[in-house]
Each structure stands twice: as structure tokens, then as C-alpha cells.
Amino acid sequence: MILVVDVGNTNIVLGVYKNSEIISSWRISTDAKKTSDEYSIQFMQLFIQGNLKPDDIKGIIISSVVPNIMHSLENMIKKIFGINPLVVGPGVKTGINIKYDNPKEVGADRIVNAVAAHEKYRKDLIIIDFGTATTFCALTKDANYLGGCITPGIRISSDALFDRAAKLPRVELEVPKNIICKNTVSSMQAGIIYGYIGQVEYIVNKIKKEMKDLGAAEPLVIATGGLANLIANETNFIDKVDSSLTLEGLRIIYEKNKE
Incomplete structure (x- = not known):
């Protein structure tokens, strides 16, 4: 084990x-x-x-x-x-070609996700990890890690709103029924959730365009992380939620290096 x-x-x-x-x-x-x-x-x-x-x-x-x-x-x-x-760090075998300006800057979590996603799907991919920060990574079917972007996670964004706006209460991250809301709590939930979905969809669209310009096929969009289902259930821009991606990536990297 x-x-x-x-x-x-x-x-x-x-x-x-x-x-x-x-x-x-x-x-x-x-x-x-x-x-x-x-x-x-x-x-x-x-x-x-x-x-x-x-x-x-x-x-x-x-x-x-x-x-x-x-x-x-x-x-x-x-x-x-x-x-x-x-x-996981420099010198560990991953099977991924990191095309960053400085490969040492890529977070270990992003590398691990890329390893698992490549092994499982073998396609051009966009990997979104909804954690403390939300990371977007572009990976080709040939295992070239092209890079991506990092945004504040949805909890960080909502915490900033609660902390900076004195009269606004702290609310649960739940999807409201409408975008036109009639009370403060629902209005905040709508702005936080739907605003974040809009951000995700815009970034995915931009990454897809840049990947196609580089000759990639239409990428499969994979989401992981603690809040992946919250966002994925409200958009058709995410093709699959894979909650075990990071742990699977660690297992695969261990197998590649166990000798």
C-alpha cells in the first residue's frame, strides 16, 4: 500500500x-x-x-x-x-513536458493534476482546479503543459466581500433560484456564484481559442477540487468533474519513480 x-x-x-x-x-x-x-x-x-x-x-x-x-x-x-x-518537485519523473518560462514555478498541485489527466484521458485538455485559488491549465494530448492562469478562489472572493463591506452579511455558497433577487442574501449569492461562473466561462473560451491557434483539437474541460460540483452544475462549459484527479496523479507519479 x-x-x-x-x-x-x-x-x-x-x-x-x-x-x-x-x-x-x-x-x-x-x-x-x-x-x-x-x-x-x-x-x-x-x-x-x-x-x-x-x-x-x-x-x-x-x-x-x-x-x-x-x-x-x-x-x-x-x-x-x-x-x-x-x-513532488524538480527531478521527479512526471512524463509531462512543462513549457513554462521557468518550470520550477509551476505548483506541484498543477503538475500532479496534469499527470493524472493525461494518463486518464489522452486528449487536449483544460484542467480547472477549484481550490483556495482556482487554477486553469492547458495540456496537449502529447503531454505538453502549455501553462494557464490563476484566479482567487470563490471562497477568497466571497470572504473579501464580507470583510470589506461592513453592512453585508456572511452567506452560504448556495445557488439561488434567480439572478434578479429580492433580498440581500440571495442577491449576494447570485452575484458570487453567477459572477464566478461567468469568469470561468470567459477564461475557458479564451484558453480554447489560444489552444486552437496552436493547432490543438477542441479540448476536454476537466474540473476538480472541493467546489468543482458547485460550479459545474451551473454551466455547460465543464465536460467532466473528476474529484479523484489529484490523488490519482500522486499515485501515478509514485509508480513512475518507485525504482
């Missing part, structure tokens, strides 16, 4: 794979202030909940966009599992 760990700004997502099948997964809050001992307790509780033992794990891979958490996590992993984890 292998343990895959995706460290995001808001959540850490964990998965345990037996061969190519995921048998357990969890989502916990990211907290850079936690010590390795505190993470040890949390991980052990999750393993007990999943009827798993640390000795069951023979390999571990981590992708992270939060550098200041890595010292605690790596120390915890070495203490509990007795394994030096593989960390």
Missing part, C-alpha cells in the same frame, strides 16, 4: 492505495502551526478509523503548495512510518 498526501492552502487530502485502487481517503485542515507530534496524533486516528496500520504503508508521496508545513509533515512521516517520502 502507498500513502498519497496533497497539501493545499486550506486542506490536506490523504489517500491510501492498494495497487491502483484507493481504499481510504480523508480531508483535514491545513495548519502550519501544528507540530509533527500533533500531526502524528491526527494521522494515527485516521488510520485507526480506516482499520489500517502504519506498517501497511510501503511508500509515501507528497505534493505541497505550503512550504512552511513540510518540516513538520516530513518529520511526522519518518517517525510514524519509517519512510522518507517522495516529494
